[in-house]
Amino acid sequence: MKKFVQFALLPLMVTASLAAVAAPAAKPEKLIQWRQSAYRVAEWNVARLKAALEGQYDKEEAVAAANALEGIAGSGIESLFVPGTEQGKGWHETSAKPEAFKDTKRFAELSLSFSKEAAELAKLVPAADQSAVKAQFGKVTRTCKTCHDAFKGKD
């Protein structure tokens, strides 16, 4: 395994948002930590939105969570799944299936769906129409599940 993985090797440059010409070189451990961290932050903000929708809806809390989720979803996490990181430990052993490195087109498509639905959610939340927010939140979490089913093994 190479000690450093250049983002320039990236096989996922199928959309403009994934272009990574100038992105940092980093050790596989760090790349895996970054992607595990990004998904864990998504989990946090999904949990905040779920709690807001199930409890007393707090608009400011929901806005902060939705904006964070939009930023994470649009960050290009999939660009961290580069050759040399199929196995290995970040915070923990990677739970990515081999398919994440093989079917990169599908992975990029599902990542883009997550990004689009999260961006739409962030647009809706400030108006605080809870039924609209709830419906869109469902769309976001379905993109999570679809992608997990395809590309995520057990933690």
Next chain:
Amino acid sequence: MKKFVQFALLPLMVTASLAAVAAPAAKPEKLIQWRQSAYRVAEWNVARLKAALEGQYDKEEAVAAANALEGIAGSGIESLFVPGTEQGKGWHETSAKPEAFKDTKRFAELSLSFSKEAAELAKLVPAADQSAVKAQFGKVTRTCKTCHDAFKGKD
């Protein structure tokens, strides 16, 4: 130590963005993981921006990174530093100094500076005036350092 920490106990509700009435209850380990993950994602996106500014500037990459950083910086990470999480392990032992739980007003102020400077950066990046981006990027990283000096011990 309490097994569950209610966000409702939050002593940091000094700004609207920190209101957390409806936020999820979670175990201390999870709360610490979430905050460690959020700062690690900030590190990733700072690294991407640094690489972009030092190498061949890729606007799409810089936009994705700046938007992610804005989302993270504005997410209210400081709301995860609740009583019961002064010590303990998330991904690793917390590196928060005791001051983060004592001087919550100052911590909230520094977190707000990070959020404001990151939001300004995200506004500037799409225009791709690299000297302006570089100057604003410096302001963002100075907010990181100021807060680390005050509230972060060794990893």
